[in-house]
Amino acid sequence: MFPDPAVQRKKLALVALSGLLGNSVGLVISGLAMYASYKWFFRIMTIICFVCAILTVVFLPLTWRLPKTDVPRWRQMDLVGVTILGGSLICFMLGTTQGPIDGWNSVSFIVPFVLFVVLFPAFFLWEWFIPPSLAALPGTLWRVPNLVTSSLIIMLPFGYYACSQLIYVLTWQEMHGWSPIHCAVALLPQGVVGIFVGIIAQRIRAVIEMPRVTISIGCVCKFDNPD
Numbered sequence: 138m139f140p141d142p143a144v145q146r147k148k149l150a151l152v153a154l155s156g157l158l159g160n161s162v163g164l165v166i167s168g169l170a171m172y173a174s175y176k177w178f179f180r181i182m183t184i185i186c187f188v189c190a191i192l193t194v195v196f197l198p199l200t201w202r203l204p205k206t207d208v209p210r211w212r213q214m215d216l217v218g219v220t221i222l223g224g225s226l227i228c229f230m231l232g233t234t235q236g237p238i239d240g241w242n243s244v245s246f247i248v249p250f251v252l253f254v255v256l257f258p259a260f261f262l263w264e265w266f267i268p269p270s271l272a273a274l275p276g277t278l279w280r281v282p283n284l285v286t287s288s289l290i291i292m293l294p295f296g297y298y299a300c301s302q303l304i305y306v307l308t309w310q311e312m313h314g315w316s317p318i319h320c321a322v323a324l325l326p327q328g329v330v331g332i333f334v335g336i337i338a339q340r341i342r343a344v345i346e347m348p349r350v351t352i353s354i355g356c357v358c359k360f361d362n363p364d
Contacts, residue, residue: 147339154335161321161328164302168318215273218263222273225256233300238307290352298327 139145163182170177232249239245261276269275279285302324309315309323334355338344344351 150335150339154332157331157335158328160298160302161325164306164321164324165318168316168321171317213271215264215267215271218260218267218273221256221260221263225253225260228253228256229296230300233296234303237300237304287348290356293356302327 139148166181167175167178170181228249232246232253235243235249236246261274264272264274265276269277305324306317306320309320310317315323334344
């Protein structure tokens with residue numbers, strides 16, 4: 138939809154930022170749904186997904202067809218790699234979520250975490266040895282300057298936010314007696330601040346052009362206390 142590289146970068150940035158806001162808005166929707174039943178959260182999300190799918194079909198233009206090749210279409214999807222990566226991430230989120238609840242020496246933490254440690258490197262090994270044209274994440278991509286460093290830095294806040302919201306909600310509900318919607322609204326600033334920083338990065342180029350300073354400040358600001 139946006140062939141101009143400069144415009145394309147801005148639109149892709151908006152797509153990335155929408156995940157931050159969506160993660161927080163989802164908690165608000167679940168908090169509101171709890172006034173009726175927890176089942177309504179899944180019903181509302183199903184309705185939203187169907188509406189978005191219809192709008193996508195109506196408004197997005199048709200893209201060009203893939204070039205003809207002798208490789209079957211199913212092989213181009215890299216089903217093995219996607220399955221390994223998806224399984225490893227699910228195990229990681231399950232382990233880090235259940236660890237604070239059941240204990241870090243419990244089976245519900247140890248088993249998913251061990252599977253994550255095995256599956257996550259296996260994904261990159263698989264992607265490295267298959268042809269780049271068939272890989273979901275080609276091994277040649279890691280030759281891009283600073284990509285490895287940036288990826289490791291991004292994983293730090295991702296691991297934090299993947300399980301921090303559940304810990305905060307449990308703490309506020311069980312210890313302070315907050316309602317579900319109160320907890321959801323309290324976590325809304327996580328997404329709003331992310332959107333705000335993304336807008337500033339688009340307007341002030343120094344935020345992107347000085348990564349050593351901005352990333353260091355972001356890592357320091359990341360740590361907080363649920364109490």
